[in-house]
Structure formats: C-alpha cells, structure tokens
Amino acid sequence: MANAKWPKETWTRAAMHAIARGGISAVSVDALAAQLGATRGSFYWHFKDRDALLATAIAAWEETDTAQVEARLADIADAKRRMRTLFREIAFNEASDEVPGLEAAIFAQPDHPLIAPVLRRVTERRLQILAAGFKDLGLSPAKARRQAVLVYATYVGWLQLRRTAAHLVPEVAAEGRDARLAVDHLVDQLIPA
Amino acid sequence: MANAKWPKETWTRAAMHAIARGGISAVSVDALAAQLGATRGSFYWHFKDRDALLATAIAAWEETDTAQVEARLADIADAKRRMRTLFREIAFNEASDEVPGLEAAIFAQPDHPLIAPVLRRVTERRLQILAAGFKDLGLSPAKARRQAVLVYATYVGWLQLRRTAAHLVPEVAAEGRDARLAVDHLVDQLIPA
DNA sequence: ACCTGAACACCGTTCAAGT
C-alpha cells in the first residue's frame, strides 16, 4: 500500500489533467496506462472501474474548490465589495485551479451523472453565500434568495456563453473593453446599491 | 434512392430521439441498427460515419428551431410583451419540440464539437432579436446589445440550473409559485419599463 | 500488496459479396 509503482493518486492526477484537456470522454484507461507506462490490469487493482476513477477526480476538484471559494470570500467584510469580487475575480479570472481548465471542463458537462451531484452541492453552497450577502445589503430573506438565483443563473450562463460564443459575444470575454463595460453594466443592474 | 428499406431519414429520426433520451453518447450505430432491425453495414451506405449522422440530426433541429422562434416572436408587435414572451413561453414551457427533450439535450452539451457551431448561430440570431427589441424600447444600440447579452446569459444559466439543480432551486422550476415569483422578479429587473 | 498479460465483450468502421 505504501510502495506501489503507480499509486492511486497518480492515476487520479492523470485523470484530472485528462478531464481538463478533453472532458470526461478524454479519460481512457488504455491511454492513461500507456502514458504512465503501466498496464490496464494495474489500474483495476486501485479502482473498481473507470467510473470510480472519474468520481475520485471530481471529488478532488470539489474539495479544493470549496476551500478556495471560502477563503477568497471570507476576507472581504463589505457585502457589496464581496459581490463584485465574486463576479470580477471568480467569473473573469478563471478561478485559479491547481489543474488549469479543470473547473471549466467540469462546468462544461453539468449533466454528466458523476458531475451533476457535485455541481448541485457547489451550487447550493454558492447560492447560500450570495443570499447571505444580499441579506447583508438589506434585502428580505425571500428577495435575497431570488436575487441570488438570478445572479447565479447569469453567472452560469455567462461562463457558458464565453465557452461557446466568445468570439461572437465580445461582452463575455475574459478581457477587453467590451467585457469591462458589460461587467459594470451587469454589476450595476444585479447588485442593489 | 427512392425504395430503400431504411432510408436516411429513418436513421436521422432515430438519432434525434436517442439524443433527446440520453445525449450524444446515446447514439450508437449498433443500438440503432438493432432497434430498426437493420445491420450496421446498411448504416454506412447512407452515412460516412457516426459523426455524419449526428451532424444531420443536429442540423435538422436547428432548422425547425429557427422557424419556430421566428414564427413565435414575429406575431408580437409590442416590444415589452415580446420580451416577456421570450422568457415566459420559450424559457418555461420547454419550447414545443417536435422531438420532445431534443433542445434540452442539445443545450446540455454546448461544447460538443458538432453542437458548438450550431449553438453559435442560434445564439447570435437570438441576441439580434433581443437587441432589436431593446432598441424598440428606447435603448441605445450599445446598451441594447449589452442588455441582450445580460438577458440571454441569464436565460442560458436558468436552463442549466433547472436541469442540474431543479429540486434545490425551486425558483427555476418549470412551474410552481416560487418559479412564478422568480420570473416576475427577473423580468422586472432585466426588462426596462 | 501490487502488477502483468492474455482473454473477452462492445461497438465503430470497412469491404467483398449479394439482390
């Protein structure tokens, strides 16, 4: 258990990079084995099947994501600034993954059976953070919740438009003048003074 | 060409239903052949490969979608009512596909290489319709465009939240009191008086 | 405990042969 040639973690890291590169379908036991210089048989000593590897990789992402969002927002006392930060930093600077592109790849397949439950938990946590912020800004609990849903839906759609239509919709790009104007416009309209 | 046992269209319809049921990965040449009572070899007479079938099915959806959105919105003269309709009817009553669930399944895989270019065209067309509406409501061209992007991003995210977190976020459900309140809230905030 | 290598199943693709 301690002296494995290709410990479980090695397969998991390789899978995370494969997901970041080409999504779930890019995770091939055969390809990973070849890449590591191991055999497919070896893989099945550590994992029940391919899905178990995928679940482990996605769970690893969830843990680091939870920790990061918490850390980033806890610092900011002022509610309005916290909201702007959520959009500016998290939505626009492609959250600082330790595996670059992994979050984007996971958000790109929200309906995958292994991703959906994780995304539900992440969504609920973020909605609670947003709703708490809007309550701090003076909204009633019900209105704060509705506003949180509205803002989060916009965030989710914004990310999707960036992936699928960035050239077409310069407003949602990660940088540029159009994008900055659009974000200001968005923040002004979605976040009460 | 006229007297085929399993004409091209039969394969295409079967593929559309398979996509609606389980997404792109549910389209298996082997499974479709078995289902139709044909052989896999027969399939390759009509299509170059599996991707050609997928492309044909997605193109068929694009055509009917284009026609439907055009027809539905052309009727409504008043700009504000047109906007509300876009959200109420199209976003909430699961656009009346002739193949039920197909649009939702396509929106669920926006990054798939065969889906992405189609979705780009659909996105641009819808943004133009929205922006024209906001200009009719008195916004400047630049503001109308930004508002269209904001509204459309919210729409896209709303659909995704419904798919992945409907139980968790009753506000985005297709029906119910919470959902109606949330939509009113949303329309009031996103569509200028 | 950990890994190899052969075997099998599933499914996309090709193609020679039929009608």
Next chain:
DNA sequence: ACCTGAACACCGTTCAAGT
C-alpha cells in the same frame, strides 16, 4: 441502389498467474 455478414480495431473489464 441498397443491404448483408464477416472481419478488424479500439478500449473497458476480468482474471489467473507472477513477484
């Protein structure tokens, strides 16, 4: 023109055998 059926390739999974 349209279809069959056999063959092959790719890859997930199992398992007996090795160290």
